[in-house]
Amino acid sequence: MNAWLLLLPAAVLLVAFTHYPILATIRHSLFISRRNGTEVFVGLDNYRSMAADPIFWKALINNFWFALGTIPTSIALALLMAVWVNRNMRGRGFLRLAYFTPTVLPMIAVANIWLFFYTPDYGLLDQLRGLFDLAGWNWLGSPSTVMPCLIVMVIWKEAGFFMIFYLAALQQLSPDLEEAAAVEGASRWYTFRRITFPLLMPTTLFVAINAVINSFKLVDHLVIMTKGGPNNASTLLLYYIYEVAFTFQDSAYAATLTVVLLVLLSTLALLKFGYLDRRIHYQ
Amino acid sequence: MNGRTHPLEVSAAWFLALLWIAPLAYAFWSALHPPEYATSFSLTAPLTLQNFVRAWNQAPFGRYYINTVVLVVLILIGQLILSTLAAYAFARFKFKGSGIAFALVLLQLMIMPDVLIVENYRMIGKLGLLDTIPAIAIPYLASAFAIFLLRQTFKSVPQELVDAARVEGAGPLQILWKVYVPLARPTYIAFGLVSVSYHWNNFLWPLIVTNSVESRPLTVGLAVFGAPETGVDWSIITAATVMTMAPLLIAFLLFQRLFVQSFMRAGIR
Amino acid sequence: MKFFGRTMVAAAALAVLSLGAGPAAAVDLTMYYPVAVGGPVTKIVDDMVARFEKENPDIKVTAVYAGNYTDTMTKAMTAMKGGQPPQLSVLLSTDVFTLMDENAIVPMDDLVTDKSWFKEFYPAFMANGQIGGKTWSIPFQRSTIVMYWNKDAFKEAGLDPEKAPATWDEMAAMAKKLVKKDASGNTVRWGVEIPTTGYAYWMLQALAIENGQKMMNEPGTEVYLTAPKTVAALDYWVGLSRKDDVMPKGSIDWATLRTDFLEGKTAIMWHTTGNLTAVKNGAKFNFGVAMLPAKERRGSPTGGGNFYIFKSATPEQQKAAVKFIHWMTTPERAAEWSIKTGYAAVSPAAYKTKAMDDYAKGFPAATVARDQLEYAVPELSVHENGRIYKFVGDAVQAAVTGSQSPKDALASAQQQSDRVLRAYK
Numbered sequence: 001m002n003a004w005l006l007l008l009p010a011a012v013l014l015v016a017f018t019h020y021p022i023l024a025t026i027r028h029s030l031f032i033s034r035r036n037g038t039e040v041f042v043g044l045d046n047y048r049s050m051a052a053d054p055i056f057w058k059a060l061i062n063n064f065w066f067a068l069g070t071i072p073t074s075i076a077l078a079l080l081m082a083v084w085v086n087r088n089m090r091g092r093g094f095l096r097l098a099y100f101t102p103t104v105l106p107m108i109a110v111a112n113i114w115l116f117f118y119t120p121d122y123g124l125l126d127q128l129r130g131l132f133d134l135a136g137w138n139w140l141g142s143p144s145t146v147m148p149c150l151i152v153m154v155i156w157k158e159a160g161f162f163m164i165f166y167l168a169a170l171q172q173l174s175p176d177l178e179e180a181a182a183v184e185g186a187s188r189w190y191t192f193r194r195i196t197f198p199l200l201m202p203t204t205l206f207v208a209i210n211a212v213i214n215s216f217k218l219v220d221h222l223v224i225m226t227k228g229g230p231n232n233a234s235t236l237l238l239y240y241i242y243e244v245a246f247t248f249q250d251s252a253y254a255a256t257l258t259v260v261l262l263v264l265l266s267t268l269a270l271l272k273f274g275y276l277d278r279r280i281h282y283q
Numbered sequence: 284m285n286g287r288t289h290p291l292e293v294s295a296a297w298f299l300a301l302l303w304i305a306p307l308a309y310a311f312w313s314a315l316h317p318p319e320y321a322t323s324f325s326l327t328a329p330l331t332l333q334n335f336v337r338a339w340n341q342a343p344f345g346r347y348y349i350n351t352v353v354l355v356v357l358i359l360i361g362q363l364i365l366s367t368l369a370a371y372a373f374a375r376f377k378f379k380g381s382g383i384a385f386a387l388v389l390l391q392l393m394i395m396p397d398v399l400i401v402e403n404y405r406m407i408g409k410l411g412l413l414d415t416i417p418a419i420a421i422p423y424l425a426s427a428f429a430i431f432l433l434r435q436t437f438k439s440v441p442q443e444l445v446d447a448a449r450v451e452g453a454g455p456l457q458i459l460w461k462v463y464v465p466l467a468r469p470t471y472i473a474f475g476l477v478s479v480s481y482h483w484n485n486f487l488w489p490l491i492v493t494n495s496v497e498s499r500p501l502t503v504g505l506a507v508f509g510a511p512e513t514g515v516d517w518s519i520i521t522a523a524t525v526m527t528m529a530p531l532l533i534a535f536l537l538f539q540r541l542f543v544q545s546f547m548r549a550g551i552r
Numbered sequence: 553m554k555f556f557g558r559t560m561v562a563a564a565a566l567a568v569l570s571l572g573a574g575p576a577a578a579v580d581l582t583m584y585y586p587v588a589v590g591g592p593v594t595k596i597v598d599d600m601v602a603r604f605e606k607e608n609p610d611i612k613v614t615a616v617y618a619g620n621y622t623d624t625m626t627k628a629m630t631a632m633k634g635g636q637p638p639q640l641s642v643l644l645s646t647d648v649f650t651l652m653d654e655n656a657i658v659p660m661d662d663l664v665t666d667k668s669w670f671k672e673f674y675p676a677f678m679a680n681g682q683i684g685g686k687t688w689s690i691p692f693q694r695s696t697i698v699m700y701w702n703k704d705a706f707k708e709a710g711l712d713p714e715k716a717p718a719t720w721d722e723m724a725a726m727a728k729k730l731v732k733k734d735a736s737g738n739t740v741r742w743g744v745e746i747p748t749t750g751y752a753y754w755m756l757q758a759l760a761i762e763n764g765q766k767m768m769n770e771p772g773t774e775v776y777l778t779a780p781k782t783v784a785a786l787d788y789w790v791g792l793s794r795k796d797d798v799m800p801k802g803s804i805d806w807a808t809l810r811t812d813f814l815e816g817k818t819a820i821m822w823h824t825t826g827n828l829t830a831v832k833n834g835a836k837f838n839f840g841v842a843m844l845p846a847k848e849r850r851g852s853p854t855g856g857g858n859f860y861i862f863k864s865a866t867p868e869q870q871k872a873a874v875k876f877i878h879w880m881t882t883p884e885r886a887a888e889w890s891i892k893t894g895y896a897a898v899s900p901a902a903y904k905t906k907a908m909d910d911y912a913k914g915f916p917a918a919t920v921a922r923d924q925l926e927y928a929v930p931e932l933s934v935h936e937n938g939r940i941y942k943f944v945g946d947a948v949q950a951a952v953t954g955s956q957s958p959k960d961a962l963a964s965a966q967q968q969s970d971r972v973l974r975a976y977k
Contacts, residue, residue, distance in 0.1 A: 003376035007384065010369040013425035018391045021402035028402075054964070055946075077299075084296040089288055091297070097539060098300035101307060104535045104542070106484035108502045109524040112509050113310045116517055119808065120800065121817050124309065135738035138802035141749075143953050156303065161546070168547040217397045220486040224506060229749060230803040231949035238398060238487075245401045246491060247626045248938050249633065249654065254401045261398055269393035341592070408634035494584070494631050494638075495616050507619055510587070510807070 022262060028255035046256040056257065058232045059240040062147065066236060067215040069151035070158065075207055077159040079200070082166030083192070100160040107157065111224035114153045115140075118225075140226055143233035150221060150234055158214070162207050169203040170196075209272045216261060237261055314522040334522035338508075341519070343496050344526060347504035354416050354489075354500050355482045359475055361424035369425075370433035371459050375445075385434075391427035400491055407492055414494045423482065429474050436470040437463050473545035476538075483531050501527045579872040581613045581865075584631075585642040586624035586857060588750075589893060590810050590830030596892050604879050611872045620750065621857065625650075625938065632656055632862070639865035640873040645680040645858040646933035648688050649772045653935060653976075657860045659686035663874045672899045673881075674922075676854055679930040689858035690877050691898040693889070695824040696852040696921045696928050697758050699845070700831060703838035705730055705741065705819040716842035720762070720788060723820070723845045727798035730819035743798030744820040745813075746789060748952050750806035753944035754855055755822060757932050758844055759785035761851035772934040773976045777944065777966040778959075786958035788847075790951045803949050810834075824855055825921035828894025832915070841917035843924045852924055853931040856895060887911075896921040934969075935976040943968045 029046050031039040050056050085096045102110065117124040118139040126136040139149050173196065181191040219239040222228055228235030228243070235243075238261065245254035313320075314335065320328040338344065372378075373385055396403055403422050412418040440463055448458045464471075486502040493499045499507070505527045509520045535542050587593045594617045601615045618624040621644050628641045629650075637656065651657045661667065670678060670687050681689035703713035709729045717723035727743025734740050746755050757767045765781035768774060776782060793799040813821045814834045828841065844852050859877045861870055879885065886902035889895060891911050902908055903922060912918045934940050947965035950956040956964070 003372040003378040003381070006368040006372035006376075010365040010388075010425040010430065011384075013365070013421065014388060014391060014427070016406060017396055017403055017422040017425070018394060018399065019387065021399040021406065022394060024402045024405075025399065054968075081299070084292070087288055089293055089296060093539075095296055095300045096543065097536075098304045100543060100546075101304060101532070101535070103546075104480050104484075104531050105307070105528050106486070106502050106505075106531075108484075108486050108506050109310075109528045110306070112505070112520055112524045113306050116309075116313075116521075117306070121812070122815060130738075133734075133736035133738065136800075138800055138804075141803035141805065141953070142801070143955055156306070160303070164543060164546045167543075213393065217395065220502075223486070223490070224509070227749070229945075229949055230953050231946045231955060233953075241398075242400065242487065242491075243942075245404075246630050247622060248936070249629050251401055251405075258398065258401060262394060265393050265398065269390070272393070273389070341595070404630070404634065408636075411635065413631065413634040413636045491630065494618070494627055494636070495582070495614065507617065507623075510619055510623075 025255045025258045025262065028252055029259045032252045046252055049253070050256050050260075055232050055235070055240060056260075059228075059235045059237045060260070062233075062235060063216065063237050065147060066151065066154075067212055069147065070154045070215060071208060071211045073151075074155045074159040075162055075204065075211065077155065078162030078207070079166050079197075079204075081159065081163040082170055083196075085163070086167060086170045099163055102157045102159075103161040103164075105157075107218070107220040108224060110153070110157055111221040114149075114221075115225050118149055140234075141230055143230055146226060146230065146234045150225070153221065154218065158211070162211065165203055165207050166200065169200050173199055209268060213265065213268055213272075216265060310521045310525055313518055314525045316518065318516045318518040320518075334518045335526065338519045338523040338526065342504060342508040342523070344501070344504065344523070346496055347499060347501045348530075350416060350498060351483060351500040351502075354419055355479050357416065358420045358423050358482050359478050361420065362426045362429050362478060363471065363475070365425050366429035366433055367459070367464065369430045370437055371463065373430070373434045374437035374440075388427045388430055391425075392431070396422035397488060400488060403488075404491055413492060414498050416498055418492045419485075419489045419498070419500065422488070426478070429478070432470055432474055433467060436467040440466050469548065472541065473548040476542055476545040480531055578609075579611050579868050581611065581640060581869060581872055581876065582638040583613060583615050583640045583642070583876075584618045584624050584628050584638050585615060586619060586621045587617060588620050588806075589824060589826040589895075591827075591833070591893060593893060596889070600880065600885065600889075604876060607879070608872075608875065611876065613876055622750075622938065622941075629654065629656070632864070637862045637864045639869045640859055640861050640877070642692055642857040643860055644931075644937070645677075645689060645691065645694070645854070645856065646931050647937055648681055648683060648858075648860075649933060649935045650937050651860060652683070652688065656862055656864075657688060658863045658870065659688050660690060660861065660874070661686050663861065663870050669878070672901060674896075674898060674900065674925055676925045676928045676930075677896075677898050680854070680933050681858055689860050690881060691858050692856075692877075692881060693826060693893070693895045694854060694856040694858075694898055695826045695895050696854055696924045697754065697822055697844055698825045698828075698852075698920050698924065699842045700813060700821050700823060701840050701842065702813070702816065702819045703840055705732075705816065705837070708732075709819070713838070714840070716840055717820075717845050718842075719845050720847045724788075724792065724796055724798065727792065727820065728796060731798050739800075741816060742800055742818040743796075744792060744822075745799055745804050745809055745818040746792070746822045747806040747809045748803040748948050749945070751855075751941075751945075752948035753932055753941045754853060756782070756786060756789070756944060756948055757853045758822070758851065759789055759847075761853065761929055762844065762847045762849060763788075764848035766929075767932045768934050773973050775932070775934060775940060775944075775966065775969050775973070777947070777962045777969065783959050783962055785847075786948065786951055786962060789948075790958055793952060794954060802953050804952075824895075826856065826893055826895045828917060828921075829892060830894065832894070832917075841920045843920060843927070850924070850927040852928055854925070854928050855931050890918070894918070896925070934973065936972050939972050940969050943972075 030041060030043060032042050032046065033039050081099045085092060085099065089095065120126060120138045120141065121136040125139060137145065139145050177195055178191055181195055217238060219236050222234060222236065222239045226234045228239055237257065241254050241257045241261065244250050244257060315330050316328045317331055317333065373381060407413055407418045444462050445458055448462050453461060484502060486506065489500050490503050490506065493503060505523055508523055585597060597615050601613050605611065605613060618627040624641065625643050625647055628638060628643060631637055673691050677691035677694045681687060699716060701716050706713040711726055711729060717726045723744060730741065730743040731739060732741040760767055760782045763781045763785045765776065765779050765785065767776055793801045809821055809823060810827050810831060812818050814831065822844065831839065843850055861873045865873065881898055883899055883901035883905050886897040886899055887905040887908035890897035890902065890908065897903055897908060943965040947961040950961040951958045
């Protein structure tokens with residue numbers, strides 16, 4: 001039995017839809033395609049236009065804020081949820097269900113629901129503000145609030161997912177530690193801060209890296225809610241790639257933008273594997 | 284474990300939980316009441332299923348359901364077969380270059396097909412598969428994640444069992460089928476649930492490769508249907524939204540424990 | 553579900569044919585079309601297609617609703633690049649340069665036997681599609697921007713409910729009176745709303761024309777965004793919210809604006825006439841429809857979608873497509889379409905049909921868009937349309953949200969447009 005034969009089917013597909021596309025992306029970023037179908041080598045020209053493209057920079061910066069806005073908060077919430085759910089609390093099953101449910105819902109469906117919350121004047125949020133005599137606000141139509149609004153939604157969607165990782169980690173921790181600390185008379189907060197949290201550090205790192213990777217591919221909601229607007233205030237790199245490639249039909253420039261995304265993801269990959277290698281022994 | 288959870292903390296946990304299901308609750312509320320009540324809440328509002336009927340009649344949701352089910356089943360079967368074979372190779376065979384090969388597989392964990400939309404579209408075009416269900420599925424059939432999970436599981440299979448099977452005259456494939464696969468059942472279930480929920484919910488790639496009703500999955504159908512330009516009202520959109528997520532939600536409610544455990548198992552890697 | 557590629561289906565069909573079971577050779581057509589307005593538009597299209605198929609059993613039309621105009625253009629181009637173009641599509645009349653540049657479409661001239669057909673349509677609707685002496689598209693769901701006003705709100709504000717504002721100054725002044733605030737000083741009704749998403753370039757062009765400024769040159773290689781009168785147009789628009797406080801701040805969504813109007817959140821809205829029937833069916837108050845107000849002159853760009861036939865279609869398919877387009881645009885059908893949606897009927901003959909005539913008698917708003925054609929100009933149409941629309945749209949949004957002054961925002965859009973259009977000069 002040849003191992004390569006077993007690998008073959010998966011290998012063919014992996015090469016065709018991961019490795020070859022990566023190389024082809026890099027190649028296409030060095031060419032432009034003429035309208036008559038021919039390709040012309042232009043060296044780094046596409047990269048130069050990218051450096052001069054304000055929308056690209058805007059998308060990149062947005063990606064940064066999006067990650068910064070969603071990840072720490074959802075991780076903190078996830079940890080809190082996990083601690084609660086791990087405890088023998090009344091209605092534990094319901095709590096776990098409630099926290100986790102958003103994770104299994106399609107982003108597209110979620111976006112539809114949240115779009116209503118943010119609708120000016122008669123959306124849920126503005127109706128609530130109305131109860132306090134506050135004026136309606138154009139949540140998704142104002143550059144200052146569109147990103148925070150999307151961030152809140154994504155935190156809601158993701159926290160329950162991250163909770164699972166913490167829950168798994170907590171269940172592997174020895175209960176003796178906490179009990180010992182309790183006997184010593186340490187406060188719960190002290191125990192958590194000095195014992196539990198440090199022990200969960202590997203999980204936190206793992207979740208954080210995964211979350212960053214996730215934040216680069218999460219663009220479904222933009223299609224429904226903002227289309228990247230107003231004035232690109234909510235656009236993200238992958239959404240811009242989609243627009244350039246399929247709406248503007250500029251595949252060379254889309255390839256150039258994709259290279260940036262690939263570089264970012266590879267950097268994260270190195271980080272993750274550098275760290276994972278120490279934790280899990282592959283062989 | 285302990286009874287000293289402060290009541291304040293319990294209330295906080297419950298408050299957060301209620302906040303967390305509120306959006307879903309709203310979706311159900313709006314879907315089950317007449318349009319006049321979509322934006323104004325009233326306890327006396329009459330219940331109705333009319334929104335579902337209207338949504339169902341306004342777009343071919345039946346077709347979208349079939350497409351989505353075919354899609355997730357196709358992907359799952361493909362993934363399970365391909366990754367079982369590949370994981371077996373990595374777990375039990377010593378061959379030259381296996382380290383590099385495995386690293387190349389793992390690359391897909393970081394650079395998922397989701398970000399290679401431009402080149403993958405070209406590839407699908409070259410294969411002449413555009414606007415078909417296999418076109419949505421193919422880039423995901425070889426799953427690095429599944430290979431990784433199964434390889435870990437296979438590695439933990441005791442050598443004695445394998446030897447015993449070999450003594451009985453089983454060949455490598457028979458050993459895989461009779462020894463490895465049954466023992467990896469929990470991993471299969473875990474991966475299966477994660478895969479099904481991922482692909483049930485996937486959107487951008489299906490949006491790009493499908494053009495017609497005949498191949499659109501539910502998510503794309505919902506996005507096209509719910510486009511606010513069409514002026515479909517909130518009640519109908521929420522009804523359609525509820526329809527889109529209902530199967531997954533029901534499965535989740537029924538097998539809650541299994542889901543959570545699966546995501547845990549799959550998440551820890 | 554569509555499981556196999558077309559090639560497979562074709563192979564299967566061929567196998568069936570070679571077995572001698574050949575049915576009457578049917579021509580299959582796939583058509584993408586957009587929906588940008590309210591109402592059961594997909595149902596209306598499906599119904600018309602079904603009737604066409606019944607009358608023409610040898611032609612099968614698959615009409616695919618693909619989202620808004622941008623989505624539909626994206627789908628059509630993407631499918632074409634992937635080797636599966638539709639045979640015909642309804643796309644923005646202004647996408648013509650892009651479609652020509654991509655070598656996607658054929659001119660109608662070579663496909664029709666009688667070119668006098670082209671003369672049946674309003675010249676204003678033909679304008680965008682006639683380039684270099686050829687006719688590249690046939691008008692279908694065409695529009696101009698019109699002004700909808702809430703008569704009940706006008707009455708409540710002490711204005712003459714039958715008189716819409718006729719000039720910019722009048723509109724700003726009336727809008728001020730129409731703003732309604734509650735006890736705590738929050739606005740519960742705005743004076744006027746002009747949408748800033750989706751088709752912001754279109755609205756800006758209307759304002760620019762009214763201010764006496766063209767937005768582009770005929771060969772579609774230049775845009776005039778930094779012309780003082782274009783800047784003044786955007787200044788007026790932004791001023792409505794930032795200076796006069798009669799329009800909400802921030803961007804105003806094209807898609808939900810109709811709902812705002814119907815819910816009484818704004819007393820006046822600028823929108824396509826294509827929304828007329830949806831407004832008529834949804835309004836619980838009296839409303840009127842008027843031409844857009846004038847600054848130097850009245851005016852609106854035309855808008856909406858035309859039929860295009862794709863180059864890659866076989867001669868039989870192209871012939872069938874022409875037949876279908878012909879059927880869809882006959883005066884009776886154009887009248888029916890106009891009544892059911894609110895879009896302007898594309899030919900003068902359509903307005904002379906009994907159905908349309910009766911309808912307009914009971915509902916005079918139905919002819920405002922047509923009457924406005926007298927002042928209409930072709931919609932902004934240049935090479936790389938998609939990109940230019942985005943630049944202009946971004947500029948409008950930057951200005952209405954206050955992140956840039958109209959002048960700076962337009963200057964930046966002009967600069968980006970110039971860079972893109974340089975290749976076409």
